[in-house]
Amino acid sequence: MELLQLKYFVTVARFEHMTRAAEELRIAQPALSKTIKTLEKSLGVLLFDRHGRNIQLNQYGRAFLKRVNQALSALEDGERELDDLSGETFGDIKLAVVVGSNLLPGLLSSFRKQHPNISFNLLQHFSKSVTGKDFDLCISSSPLKLQGITNITLLTEEIFLAVPIEHRLAKRASIRLSEVSEEGFINLKHGKALRDRTDSFCKYAGFSPHIIFESDDPATVRGLIKAGQGIAFIPAISWGGSTGSSMVLLHIDEPECTRSIELSWTVERYLPQVARIFRKFTIDYFAKLALESENCQHSISIDTAGVE
Known part of the structure; x- marks a missing residue:
């Protein structure tokens, strides 16, 4: 044999x-x-x-x-x-990315400034046949349900409701989700983790969203909101932060709308040194993003204090 x-x-x-x-x-x-x-x-x-x-x-x-x-x-x-054991820091990291692809260029470029000899093999189309042996690390929006996998929460981000600047609610700072039960929504397609989560928010609020556009591209969703074609859920951090002046992000008072970003790896296989280095870097990088987002939202809350 x-x-x-x-x-x-x-x-x-x-x-x-x-x-x-x-x-x-x-x-x-x-x-x-x-x-x-x-x-x-x-x-x-x-x-x-x-x-x-x-x-x-x-x-x-x-x-x-x-x-x-x-x-x-x-x-x-x-x-x-x-x-x-050779003592040199070089090699290839197999990184699966299920969520936060908008953050990926910044994460990888920052890391490779410090470790230029480390390369990446990216897995971004996550199929049902994927197992823990197909990647060293995985960034997802919920813990992976795979055998032998452990995980750590990188951050918990708020999910806002985004409306066009001309929308009737655009001057509000926050809303209850039930207030937009009759609105037209721009959503991700079924099967996306964020879509499943936001559908559950709407169900909790007592309605099923009226979908007028479905897309699998966050940039398209943002573009349609800016064009005044509907409203949508926007994660505060993983979808890119600033949305420009043509849309408004509204805090949702009820229900609480958040999601967690997780970093997963298998405990049944040897995790190479380069992957361990990147794991620590990623944890620190997302902690910084969470802090920056918290400071930004605090600033916004002060600026909008007293808004009807």
Whole structure:
């Protein structure tokens, strides 16, 4: 049994399609088929059920895949631990980003000013098949529900209601969410964590939001508000802070509208030194953002004191 055979097996198991797996591995399909058959012969069992051109992982394949993934992960951890023992601060960090992509350029550029030899492999399209072995660290808006994952809260941010400057409520400092039950909302699409959370706010306030625009891009949401096309929920920090003079952010008195930004990592695998360095930097960076936001909101509350 060879390491290359195991890596090929994992890819074929992922696709359950020999041609697509061969394309991913950039080898000829007959050569890949031969490698898998050689592996099965050495194990004494078939790992896939074959039905014409279709293949499917069977019970032996599923059991073997679990152990192979553990073995390959252990080997990768060993290589990264050896890199750390060399005493040099360099390497690659696998960073998954589910929320706060607007903050990512500032975070990474600030970090790389101090650590220019550390690079990043970014995962920004989080699918249901993602596991803890696919990243070193993950920034999300709720704790990840993955096996062997732990997390720390980076910050808790207020979620405002944003209205165009001409809106009937624009001169208010705060509102109850029930006051806008008949308004047209600009929202993220279903499946986004923020959308699920803001829908729950509306449900608590006794209504379902009337959606007139759906988008998966925060910049588009902001642009539509500025164009007077509706109102929307805007996270105070992770959506970029300043919104300009063409919209107003209103504090929501009821219900309390906040969300937490979390940093997660797996406790079942070795976390490289570069990832540990970045973890501490990220915690400090978000703490500074939270403090700046708190000071900004305090300033706004003083400026708007006495506003009807």
